[in-house]
Amino acid sequence: NAGVMQNPRHLVRRRGQEARLRCSPMKGHSHVYWYRQLPEEGLKFMVYLQKENIIDESGMPKERFSAEFPKEGPSILRIQQVVRGDSAAYFCASSPSSARYGDTQYFGPGTRLTVL
Amino acid sequence: GENVEQHPSTLSVQEGDSAVIKCTYSDSASNYFPWYKQELGKRPQLIIDIRSNVGEKKDQRIAVTLNKTAKHFSLHITETQPEDSAVYFCAARGSNTGKLIFGQGTTLQVKP
Numbered sequence: 001n002a003g004v005m006q007n008p009r010h011l012v013r014r015r016g017q018e019a020r021l022r023c024s025p026m027k028g029h030s031h032v033y034w035y036r037q038l039p040e041e042g043l044k045f046m047v048y049l050q051k052e053n054i055i056d057e058s059g060m061p062k063e064r065f066s067a068e069f070p071k072e073g074p075s076i077l078r079i080q081q082v083v084r085g086d087s088a089a090y091f092c093a094s095s096p097s098s099a100r101y102g103d104t105q106y107f108g109p110g111t112r113l114t115v116l
Numbered sequence: 117g118e119n120v121e122q123h124p125s126t127l128s129v130q131e132g133d134s135a136v137i138k139c140t141y142s143d144s145a146s147n148y149f150p151w152y153k154q155e156l157g158k159r160p161q162l163i164i165d166i167r168s169n170v171g172e173k174k175d176q177r178i179a180v181t182l183n184k185t186a187k188h189f190s191l192h193i194t195e196t197q198p199e200d201s202a203v204y205f206c207a208a209r210g211s212n213t214g215k216l217i218f219g220q221g222t223t224l225q226v227k228p
Contacts (some may be wrong), residue, residue, distance in 0.1 A: 031214060042205060043160065045215040056215055091159065095214070103148040103167070103209060105216060107159045 002027065004094050004108035005074075012114045019079040019086070021111045025094030032075040033105060034060075034067060037089045049075060082115045089113075118143045120208050122219025130227050135196055137222045139206035140188040148209040149182060149189050150216070155202045163204075164191070196226045 005024040013019050025032050030051050035043040045059040049069035060067065064082075069075040079086055089112050093105040119142040129135050141149075147168040152160035166173045166180045166189065173180050177196075182189040193200055203223050207216040 033214065033216070035216075035218075042220045043207075043216075043218045045217065048214045056213055059215065104150070104162065104165065106162065107152075109159045 004029075004092060004106055006090075006092050006108035006111050008111060009109060010112050010114070012116065013082050014116050015083055016081050019082050019113055021077040021079075021090050021092075021113070023075040023077070023092030023094075023108055025075070025092075026106055029094035029096050029106075031095040032069050033093045033095075034075075034077050035091045035093065037091060037110075039088070043091065046077070079113075082113075084115045087113055087115045118208075118210065118217045120206060120217045120219040122206050122222060124222060125220065126223045126225070128225045128227065129196055131196060131198060133196055135191075135193045135200070135224055135226075137191045137204055137206070137224075138188060139190070139208075139219050140186075141208040141217070142187070143208065143210050143217075144187065145210050145212065146187075146208040149180070150207050150209075151178075151180060151191050152205045152207065153202045154205065154221075160205060193224075196224075198226050198228050200224060201226045 007022050032049045034046040037043050047060045047067045048056040064080045066078045089110045091110045092108045095105045122139045150165035153163045154160045164178050164180050166182050177194045179192040203221045205221050206219040
């Protein structure tokens, strides 16, 4: 049973370029969460999605950042016109659909974004 | 707003000793409290969790206690081993939201 998958694992972008981060949840999971971890800091919630719906985007910057979780395919976190402050590790987590086990979030390996 | 405070930020113990990490949360509606272990450059891994209808939970050398009245919860690791060295994060989840609010992390060093 494959875990949460993220790609790419490392991404280098120049200022002003776009970054696209992908997350495939565990099999049977329909809830996806994105978190950002700055160097030597904790994890900060960004956005919570279910299939085709954004449930909570309270942690996502209003500009340049967007997320989606289409009916088919992985969840995508998109950062437009990246700046050096966007350099961080971006982790995706997924949880089961069942209400009983819906709390437990399993993390992917992360995408480490470096903005030059 | 929602907040989780975690202490200490660093903890150094001798192999075989116990380690305790404490967290407090602000949202009284929080009902789920997981602990994650993160090794350098790796993903956070769930090591134990507790729900608000339980006061204590144990899994081998790891235990978590929850005091809802005081809004704090603690991680206890007994008989520590060098492989326990990592950063540990506590988190709290509100009853009406899926998001986890994380503490700042504790860097645990177990000296052989």
